[in-house]
Amino acid sequence: MFDSTPGQSDSPVAACTVDAVHRRDHHHVGEESCHPHRVEVVHLGHRAIAVCHDCGQDSGFIPERDADQLATEHRTETATADPSSFMPHVA
Structure with a gap:
């Protein structure tokens, strides 16, 4: 997973979907976050994007x-108080 960037997709539909999902992000006071993190998977056709509402990162489609x-x-990695960074483990 990586920080969301506008250039992740050439498709206006995909770009709007990513923007809408990120607007649902919730914020905590200071460095506090949910354990496990709240991760949403949004499907668009046969592709999907995983968005962590605590990290503010996504997988791209x-x-x-x-x-x-x-x-x-x-979610499993962030169930503890000291999660590792949200990096893709699947290709």
């Missing part, structure tokens, strides 16, 4: 199964 797997892995 990847195959649906990969997005679901990445979201599950991130």
Whole structure:
């Protein structure tokens, strides 16, 4: 996962979807975050994007199964108080 950037997709529909999902982000006071992190998977056709509402990062549009797997892995990693960074583990 990486910080959301406007250049992730050439598709206006995909770009609007990413923007809408990121607007649902919730914020905590200071460095506090949910444990596990709140990760949402949004499907668009046969692709999906995993968005962490605590980190503010996303996977970009990847195959649906990969997005679901990445979201599950991130929730597991962040179940402790000291999560590792949200990096993609699936290609």
